Amino acid sequence: MTSVPHASPASTSGAPFATAPQAYDGILLAGFGGPEGQDDVIPFLRNVTRGRGIPDERLEEVAHHYRHFGGVSPINAQNRALKAAIEAELATRGIDLPVYWGNRNWEPYLSDAVLEAAGSGDTRLLALATSAYSSFSSCRQYREDFARVLEETELAGTVTIDKIRQFFDHPGFVESFVESIARALAEFAVDGVPPERMRVLFTTHSIPTTDAERSGPRDRDFGPGGAYEAQHLAVGAEVMRRVAARDDRFADVAWELVYQSRSGPASQPWLEPDICDRIEQLPGEGVGAIAISPIGFVSDHMEVMWDLDTEALEAAAEAGIRAVRTATPGADPLFVAGIVDLIEERIAAVDPDQRPAATTLGPWFDVCRPACCENVRAGFKPAAAGVAP
Structure with missing residues (x-):
């Protein structure tokens, strides 16, 4: 039963x-x-x-x-x-x-x-x-x-x-990122940065790859990063579609998903690339301005204020790249x-x-599916709001 x-x-x-x-x-x-x-x-x-x-x-x-x-x-x-x-x-x-x-x-x-x-x-x-x-x-x-x-x-x-x-893909969540990204790109354009030299870095918390692989229900293949990575990629694509719909100058602005706030031992694989590592590489790719959008976060907590507003912006300054950190949903x-x-x-x-869903991955489930989102190191503990285990 x-x-x-x-x-x-x-x-x-x-x-x-x-x-x-x-x-x-x-x-x-x-x-x-x-x-x-x-x-x-x-x-x-x-x-x-x-x-x-x-x-x-x-x-x-x-x-x-x-x-x-x-x-x-x-x-x-x-x-x-x-x-x-x-x-x-x-x-x-x-x-x-x-x-x-x-x-x-x-x-x-x-x-x-x-x-x-x-x-x-x-x-x-x-x-x-x-x-x-x-x-x-x-x-x-x-x-x-x-x-x-x-x-x-x-x-x-x-x-x-x-x-x-x-x-993750409810329109209210997705749309809350659009305005500040569009504004940042428009400011870059006013300062003479062409769209091909702009980049949007969507960032989220890195997690162990074993956890990522097991995120989401087991009966669906989301790719090597599991549902966690697939959801972020889908949201990033939809946000950029909406940005371009507001201003077609930015239809071809490149974007990518990066990670931050890794806290595990060096021997343990975590999702990559790290945002600061990518920022260091971007001048060699002709990038002159970046909008950093923390789509993995609901509000401006410490990992936004320190890892992005401090470390990532410092990395951008050292790389000679103009950078703006855009808004989280907050309230x-x-x-x-x-x-x-x-x-x-x-x-x-x-x-x-x-039910509204801004990507083809949703709408997500009311009741979490059996064995989804396992913690490999600790196994399954009793959990509410989902089918056991």
């Missing part, structure tokens, strides 16, 4: 899409979390790396990124703004659902949010994870945390948690409206054929 742990009645069958309309009591906004002061930095990094036995001396090598900004990650402020924007959009549409916010790695924790919801009598939750793509760290790890929290709080069997579909009204569209879609169990 198919098992979908901790699911609402409309999602227990294991079907890829919700089979019937479902009333929810609240929205669970699930974030990564981040420190909000110098004293938080090492405890936060211990949480992020829990179970991996990394000593504090090595954590301090990463901590200097946070310490450079006063020990404060912008991610919690970003999630406060996103929460407020979602609440306002829900209210505008007459949808009476509270939004509970909890993080995986720092206060407020997911357990705090779930306990608060249950204490208010809101036991049927629809989760939104602040990550658009399919992989262990961007989808399944959140689902595992949902299951863990329900067991630890002894709310399993009382609280259910479903999850909106991965939104852009287009993105927020898209999120609430997805909430309404799940409540109504909209037929898959009627």
Whole structure:
């Protein structure tokens, strides 16, 4: 018998899409979390790396990124703004659902949010994870945390948690990148840079290649980078199509997908090329100006501020290339409206054929498929919002 742990009645069958309309009591906004002061930095990094036995001396090598900004990650402020924007959009549409916010790695924790919801009598939750793509760290790890929290709080069997579909190609997410890229290219043109000397670098978090290969459902071949890479490539192509539709001068501007923020040992293969390595090579390819678009990220958290706004822009300056880092969705009204569209879609169990998707890969599933997004190093742990394992 198919098992979908901790699911609402409309999602227990294991079907890829919700089979019937479902009333929810609240929205669970699930974030990564981040420190909000110098004293938080090492405890936060211990949480992020829990179970991996990394000593504090090595954590301090990463901590200097946070310490450079006063020990404060912008991610919690970003999630406060996103929460407020979602609440306002829900209210505008007459949808009476509270939004509970909890993080995986720092206060407020997911357990705090779930306990608060249950204490208010809101036991049927629809989760939104602040990550658009399919992989262990961007989808399944959140689902595992949902299951863990329900067991630890002894709310399993009382609280259910479903999850909106991965939104990488929802038009609201895709369109939120277009304006700032088009503006950057237009500024290059005003300064006399011809389109053939421009390049758009779409960047996302690198992950181990073994995780990438196992991202997405097992019954579909997405290529060597799995669903994770295929989704990013599809979104990049669609964003550039929309940029060209706005201004045909940029129809032939070249673009590529690059990676950042690798954190594994040198012996372990991760997705490449690294953004700074590519920037170093671009002058030899005749590139004079680059727009760096962080399509793998929902907001301007530390890996955008440090890895892009600091390291990548420094690499561009050293290479003699003009560079602009373009916007993340944040609380852009287009993105927020898209999120609430997805909430309404799940409540109504909209037929898959009627769901908006900006690429041929979507619309993605309501209920994650069996064995998708495996963490090869840790194996399968119990997870909500998907068919076991």
